[in-house]
Amino acid sequence: MxxxxxxxxxxxxxxxxxxxxxxxxxxxxxxxxxxxxxxxxxxxxxxxxxxxAPVDGGFGAWSFLAAAFLVETIVWGFPSAFGVFLAEYLKNPVYLSQPGATSLLPLIGSLSTGIIYCSGVVIYPFTSRYPQWRRTLILVGGFICFASLFGASYATTVNQLVALQGVLYAIGGSLLYAPCLCYVSEWFVKKQGLANGVLSAGTAVGGLILPFIIPRLVAVHGASTALRYLSIAIGISLIPCYPFLKGRLPVARVQGPAARGAPDRAWLTSAPFWLLAAVSTMQGFGYFVPILWLPTFASNLDISDSNSSLTLAVLNGASAVGRVVMGYASDNIDPWLLILSTLGTSALATFILWGVLSNSFAGLLAFGLVYGVMAGGFTSLWPAIVRPIAKDDVALITSLYGYLLLTRGIGNIASTPVSNALLRTNQSVSIPYHQTKTGFAVGEGRYENVIIYVGICFAAASVISVGGWAVEKSRAQRDHVRG
Structure with missing residues (x-):
């Protein structure tokens, strides 16, 4: 024919x-x-x-999630275990003899996570707008993560450590992690809460495993060589992940700097989004402080280095459970009620378990367990609130994630100098350990203001979350009347 x-x-x-x-x-x-x-x-x-490929299941979806989980474990898990390195750095006379060491060394951990958080406001819209660059960013980011830690293992000054292990590692982590987060919305729709919970649990798993590995490596080889071995292990571990870190949809054909159609700006007037941003900021001001200082706090209880690391491992392990559970629960339960419960319980755990009962190793483990489950599960609740606001627009979802990560990053970075100042404030306080028998008195009361600060941050965040719950309940009632 x-x-x-x-x-x-x-x-x-x-x-x-x-x-x-x-x-x-x-x-x-x-x-x-x-x-x-x-x-x-x-x-x-x-x-x-x-x-x-099928959505919400199948080899493509689950293999991607497994690879992304390992990326999350590396990118976020290593900084989550930085408290173990910090305890070692603060014992090193070479570093302590340098100006500003006690202020700069704690910043490494908060910079390595805080920059990743804050960069989201730029990199997530970019990866959403130019998806053809995602896999390139993954490769470049993975190499930078390896190179930064490998270079830091040869550092001889505090400033070099901050630049390499803190700043440069964060840049690599941002480039590696952002495309993975963009792909989640392509592979998972109905099970997106569960997928995000599993993905974010990688942070806690890394923070669970590394506190057991790092002290042994440091004891045998020293901090620098241990860091060098870890950098090589990270580089090798990422190689098998690369083939599976890809999207489900065909790469968009982009012509010109502007996307077709006017962008959706309705989220700018969304009260739930701005309340969530406020809650995230306040929670970020407090959340990272125990992760940073718990091993150092434990060392003041005169327990072994391995048990000091165990306190952080328990917190991170419990956080892994909390992230998966909260992510799954958010698919079925009002996320604002879940947020309120996590924040309120975290505040109580801080004041009671850390402030009162953590004068013993068992009490400190109990705090890490409860705090990890409740406070660690907070970010897994974001998708359940963001998706309705973005009306399931994948590009907008990733952009809103970027803004939320920025708010959390601000709290992350700022919390370190604040907590460090509070520690110095209490150095002159002398409360005999054997007389008070509370966590507030550990280290001669050195951590009292820090504990109170963390508890207040969570309490304030829980109060703000009540407003979010009220707004959503009012909206649901209006929709019911109209329907």
Whole structure:
């Protein structure tokens, strides 16, 4: 049959200049598939058609989640275990003899996570707008993570440690992690809460494993050589992940600097989003302080280095459980109620378990367990609030994540100098350990103001979350009346 006599068929072209929601993209391809079954000529005219892997399951989804979990474990888990390195650095006379060492060394941990958080406001919109760069960023970011720690293992000054282990590592982590987060919304829709919970649990798993590994490496090889071995292990561990760190949807064809259509700005007037941002900021001011200082606090109880590291491992291990549980629960329970429960319980745990009962090793472990489960699960609740605000727009979801991570990063970075100042404030306080028998008195009362500060941060965040719950409940009632 000549071309002139062929049946007419509509040309279907997937001209993607923005991010098409998953459901819409699937429906487009479904219609193309149905059309081709009716008219066999259509496949000759369909361009950019792709057979998509299943969403919420299948080898592609679960292999991606496993690889992304390992990335999260490395990128976030290493800084989560920095408290073990900090305790070692603060014993090193070479570092302590340098000006400002006691103020700069604690900053390494907060910079390595805080910069990753804050960079989200720039890098997430970029990776959403230019998806063709995602896999390149993953490769570059992984190499920088390895190179920064490898270089830090040869550092001889505090400033070099801050620049390499703190700043440069964070840059690499940002480039490696952001594309993975963008891919989550492509692979998971109905199970996105569970997927985000599993992904964020990687942070806690890294923080659980490394506190057991680092002290042994340091004891045998010293801090510098231990860091060098860890950098090599990180580089090797990332290699098998790369083939699975890819999106489910075809890469968008982008032409020009602007996406088609006007951007959705409705979120700017969304009260739940701004309340969540305020809660995230306040929670960030307190959350990272115990993670940073718990091993040092434990050393003041005259327990072994391995048991000091165990306190941080328990906290991070409990956090892994909390993140998965909260992520799963957010698919079925009001996320604002979950946020209120996590923040309120964290405040009580800080005042009672850390402030009163942590004068013993058992009490400190109890605090780490409760605090890890409740405070650690907070970020797993973000998707349940962000998705309705973004109306399941994948590009907008990643952008809003970037803003939330920025708020958390601000609290992360600021909390270190604040807590360090509070520690110095209490150095002149002398409360005999054997007389008070409370966690407030450990280290001659050195940590009292720090404990109170963390508890107040969580209490204030819980008060703000009540406003978020009230706004959402009012909206639900209005929708019910209209319906």
């Amino acid at each position: 000549s071309a002139a006599n062929r049946p007419s068929a509509e040309v279907i072209e997937l001209d993607i200049r923005g991010t098409i929601p998953v459901a819409s993209f699937d429906s487009v391809l479904l219609r193309a598939s149905v059309a081709s079954s009716i008219n066999p000529v259509v496949p000759e005219l369909v361009r950019n058609e792709s057979i998509l």
